[in-house]
Amino acid sequence: xxxxxxxxxxxxxxxxxxxxxxxxxxxxxxxxxxxxxxxxxxxxxxxxxxxxxxxxxxxxxxxxxxxxxxxxxxxxxxxxxxxxxxxxxxxxxxxxxxxxxxxxxxxxxxxxxxxxxxxxxxxxxxxxxxxxxxxxxxxxxxxxxxxxxxxxxxxxxxxxxxxxxxxxxxxxxxxxxxxxxxxxxxxxxxxxxxxxxxxxxxxxxxxxxxxxxxxxxxxxxxxxxxxxxxxxx
Amino acid sequence: xxxxxxxxxxxxxxxxxxxxxxxxxxxxxxxxxxxxxxxxxxxxxxxxxxxxxxxxxxxxxxxxxxxxxxxxxxxxxxxxxxxxxxxxxxxxxxxxxxxxxxxxxxxxxxxxxxxxxxxxxxxxxxxxxxxxxxxxxxxxxxxxxxxxxxxxxxxxxxxxxxxxxxxxxxxxxxxxxxxxxxxxxxxxxxxxxxxxxxxxxxxxxxxxxxxxxxxxxxxxxxxxxxxxxxxxx
Numbered sequence: 207x208x209x210x211x212x213x214x215x216x217x218x219x220x221x222x223x224x225x226x227x228x229x230x231x232x233x234x235x236x237x238x239x240x241x242x243x244x245x246x247x248x249x250x251x252x253x254x255x256x257x258x259x260x261x262x263x264x265x266x267x268x269x270x271x272x273x274x275x276x277x278x279x280x281x282x283x284x285x286x287x288x289x290x291x292x293x294x295x296x297x298x299x300x301x302x303x304x305x306x307x308x309x310x311x312x313x314x315x316x317x318x319x320x321x322x323x324x325x326x327x328x329x330x331x332x333x334x335x336x337x338x339x340x341x342x343x344x345x346x347x348x349x350x351x352x353x354x355x356x357x358x359x360x361x362x363x364x365x366x367x368x369x370x371x372x373x374x375x376x377x378x379x380x381x382x383x384x385x386x387x388x389x390x391x392x393x394x395x396x397x398x399x400x401x402x403x404x405x406x407x408x409x410x411x412x413x414x415x416x417x418x419x420x421x422x423x424x425x426x427x428x429x430x431x432x433x434x435x436x437x438x439x
Numbered sequence: 440x441x442x443x444x445x446x447x448x449x450x451x452x453x454x455x456x457x458x459x460x461x462x463x464x465x466x467x468x469x470x471x472x473x474x475x476x477x478x479x480x481x482x483x484x485x486x487x488x489x490x491x492x493x494x495x496x497x498x499x500x501x502x503x504x505x506x507x508x509x510x511x512x513x514x515x516x517x518x519x520x521x522x523x524x525x526x527x528x529x530x531x532x533x534x535x536x537x538x539x540x541x542x543x544x545x546x547x548x549x550x551x552x553x554x555x556x557x558x559x560x561x562x563x564x565x566x567x568x569x570x571x572x573x574x575x576x577x578x579x580x581x582x583x584x585x586x587x588x589x590x591x592x593x594x595x596x597x598x599x600x601x602x603x604x605x606x607x608x609x610x611x612x613x614x615x616x617x618x619x620x621x622x623x624x625x626x627x628x629x630x631x632x633x634x635x636x637x638x639x640x641x642x643x644x645x646x647x648x649x650x651x652x653x654x655x656x657x658x659x660x661x662x663x664x665x666x667x668x669x670x671x672x
Contacts, residue, residue, distance in 0.1 A: 262535045264567030268501040276528050284521035292512040302495045333566045334497030334589040356567040
């Protein structure tokens with residue numbers, strides 16, 4: 207049996223920009239409500255609403271829009287102007303329509319690796335929006351499988367890699383320590399952390415320093431060499 | 440080869456109540472904005488917003504909440520009170536937390552059929568919420584597979600049934616002529632229409648009268664007999 211038989215990739219902030227659009231929208235949201243609350247306080251309130259709501263909204267822009275609206279109602283004690291609510295809706299719809307911006311080295315790396323391994327996209331978020339982003343990215347043909355999931359836990363990785371030799375022969379690549387690295391290692395896979403710089407507060411976790419199947423790389427340009435080393439080529 | 444090797448089920452309004460909660464919420468929404476627009480006009484505006492938005496929100500409660508909020512802003516020309524927006528958010532969150540109400544004969548029918556055929560759940564809507572509803576329904580163990588999809592087109596049925604003998608040996612059961620019956624027939628499957636009484640305006644389609652693989656039944660109690668007839672037992 208080969209040591210490595212499949213490679214999984216996270217999507218948002220691993221293949222294309224995502225968090226930066228949330229940050230930008232957050233800034234605009236803070237400006238919109240500047241008369242009612244200070245920027246930092248407002249962002250804290252928004253994060254608290256997101257944390258409260260993630261259990262029933264899940265991940266993605268629609269839930270973010272609803273949490274922004276809830277925060278706007280709360281911080282103004284119900285005095286928020288309807289036009290402001292309309293602007294929040296516009297901001298969210300703009301995020302949903304935003305063109306895909308691929309991260310550096312994504313096309314070359316995926317192109318090279320997809321010739322030698324089946325690649326599987328494993329991402330969470332709004333089902334329809336993730337499908338639309340993949341279609342718009344032009345990367346769809348490179349993936350042998352796509353899994354859009356509500357939560358990234360070890361069993362999700364076991365299942366996603368089951369058809370391709372199993373999690374022990376899989377490598378997961380992503381920018382979230384909490385969602386991509388830690389649960390993939392727990393499932394028995396290799397895991398590669400590609401930090402993005404920006405990451406959402408709910409995605410933080412401690413790095414598994416010293417774990418024999420863990421590696422951090424600066425960007426995807428370093429991935430083929432690491433893959434070759436793991437595969438024992 | 441057996442004629443029938445797998446049975447697919449829609450979820451909302453086929454296994455459990457769904458549309459009735461949307462209708463109830465729509466009534467409350469109309470009451471909330473009664474000072475600004477007449478009930479019928481308001482529902483028309485809401486439906487128009489839902490149709491405009493379904494392409495980027497997809498199906499499910501979060502998109503419905505956002506369309507209600509947009510409609511509230513629009514019909515009041517921005518004068519909607521923040522407390523009203525807060526109430527719309529509360530109404531939507533209540534829908535998300537609503538307990539599952541199984542439809543008649545669901546448990547008996549699924550129990551009997553799951554002993555003889557793999558059953559696959561094929562549903563659209565918000566990923567997380569559909570997973571939560573399936574878990575809360577207590578029916579999860581009866582399904583060999585679960586597919587939560589953004590749109591029910593023939594290729595979705597071909598893919599969902601591929602691991603179980605293919606769409607030609609599959610039967611799809613559901614309450615939507617447009618999403619469950621017509622595309623499943625197009626994929627080459629048998630299709631059983633179980634009308635629910637209430638159905639969303641975006642789910643209407645003409646019945647495929649005279650199609651040799653189409654059947655309408657009043658409720659799931661009639662399904663085992665039809666399955667036996669199709670299977671040639």
